[in-house]
Amino acid sequence: MPPKHPIPAHKTFPHPTSTTSFWRTELSPLDTYRSTPNLPPTVDIAIIGSGMSGVSIAYHLLKTAAPESQPSILILEARQLCSGATGRNGGHTKLAAWHMQKAFDVPVPGGGRAGIEAAEEVIAFQVAQITALKNVIEEEGIQCDFLQTRSFDVFLDEQLSGERVDMVREKIAAGLKTAGREVQILDGQGTGVLSRDGVQRITGVSCAYGALNVPAAQLWPYKFVSGLLSSFIDKINFQTETQVNSVSDIPDADGYHTLSTATRGEVRAKKVIFATNAYTPALLPDIYEHKIVPVRGTASYVVRKDDGDSRFLDLQHRVNTYNLAYGGGMQDYLVHRPDGGVIFGGGYGVFGTHEELFRGTVDDSKVAMEKEMREYFEKRMTTTWKDWAISGAKVDRIWTGIMGATPDGYPHIGVVPGRRNQFICAGFNGAGMPHIFLSAKGLARMVNDGVEFKETGIPSIFESRLDRLKNW
Structure with a gap:
């Protein structure tokens, strides 16, 4: 059921203070980290959000890029590292059996439902997520009670x-x-x-x-994210307590988008990734207000x-x-x-x-x-x-x-509709752990290599879409 009185998009920025979850009782040295005193003037890729989505995307961007063409990456976090939904969740991932029917019933353009093929994609993706998390935790030596x-x-x-x-x-x-x-x-x-x-x-x-x-x-989600970030922190620029207030909708003459922050000035990026989950409408109100709530x-x-x-x-x-x-x-x-x-x-x-x-x-x-x-x-x-x-x-x-x-219960992943070189990985409906890590891997391929969504391995019903969604 949609909210009767949705709050305006401009007020959906993260709250300045928050309750302290169990997962945030043992903080990483990166919790309020800033790689540099000032924001870099330009970067290849700016990622907004440092939860499981933002950090996993950065990890895969570095892993999938050729050694000679590693992009410059900036992660911007409004509060502290992993202080949003990932740092407050249940700490487990699983095959979510109710998605057998839920995915089956997702409406598709032209009428009808997604059907058994879409349901199989989602269930298989959830199982693959468990193996993928196990592998990266072992490979990077992350201590997170996995x-x-x-x-x-x-x-x-x-x-x-x-x-x-x-x-x-x-x-x-x-x-x-x-x-x-x-x-x-x-x-x-x-x-x-x-x-x-x-x-x-x-x-x-x-x-x-x-x-x-x-x-x-099961795992300690905050320790997973902070451990993963630690494995590549020397290869990126990470800035906490830096709220992005706006992103230009079209690039300038040099192909850069301008990201304006609340207190620390501007940065220009060739590509922008919104790993902003519930806060997405604050930055993209004309596209996602009432679509991600x-x-x-x-x-x-x-x-x-x-x-x-x-x-x-x-x-x-x-x-x-x-x-x-x-x-x-x-x-x-x-x-x-x-x-x-x-x-x-x-x-x-x-x-x-x-x-x-x-x-x-x-x-x-x-x-x-x-x-x-x-x-x-x-x-x-x-x-x-x-x-x-x-x-x-x-x-x-x-x-x-x-x-x-989201109205149909599934995330938006892929190209932001109508935006050039802007991408999204958000709207996980309280089920991010079974979907995020491999979604981030697929999105990284889109950003780095320009592959089409259908080549990413992400379930087809996750593709960023507006045509089949009614407003909430």
Whole structure:
């Protein structure tokens, strides 16, 4: 549902202050880094944003460029390194099974839906993301608590469980080969290999009616981004606390676009990449206002009140990540950390009809309905896991972050419509981790080598498009 009163695009710049997420409690030396005292006068490529998108794009630009033609790259960050959505997310990536239907239903120009081929592209892309992250983390020696694992989509509503299980079986039968290989169905309805009690024992979730088991990985997102940036910081210019206020829509006579900052003057760039997610409409209002809309999310770090008795810990199943679906469109996510705590996010049902608390806002300086959100996360932990019911749960830290939502639920990647040498990688709908790293690789090929979008390996429905999207 779109926001009833979307905020004007010119007010969608990042909020000057923000809550501190769990991921930003151990900061990198690069957090407020500036490569040079002043901005360079000109660069080949300017990237706006230093989250997973911006830093991954820069990494791939350097990797894919020939040694003799390495571009000069400038990354501009309005606040601190990775202080946006990436530094506030759930810290996991997975095959998101609901995309089997979601991608299938995406409208296409001329009418109709994207269909089974598009759904296969998205699901296969999500699985490939896990391997790609593992490879780069090992190659660059990034210490970010990476763990390749499995994830449970657990359904706590009987009707929803039946619908989701039937959908997955239907899409696999229709030709979703990746899902057929990678998804295990635990339906608990007597038609699968497990009873409902068996589903609850395997997932560890009380009151589960059914579940899907899918490939996944968990990591510390801020440490991934800062570690990746560290691997090439000497090859680029990085400037934090430098908010870009405007970008010229056409190049000057020398082929440069002018980027004007709030406090540090101007820089000219041959090519500009918007890795700006929810904040994109502030810089491209005529193109993306109402097409990428800010949405506020809430997450927490939950610890045990009493962990003295370890008899109830079922550690075998605590390496999995989780999505908990309740029916009515409500869904939470959860990651058991190696330290014994849990990253738990979601809780949109707490807001009830107060849509203005989460849609159309860029204010991540405070947690909306904080008392109620704390109570919600603690109650969900103790009613969902038996051992947590015994130990009790306490929210140790709670924070909020701003995601970029789009009408069809998919990001915009590729050439900015109507703009020469301007590119975008934004609008990830709270699902950036399963999509960003390889999207950045494909976009880097477009920027460096001029390849067409269809040659990048990015799912076709991610291409930056306006023709099939209604305003929000």
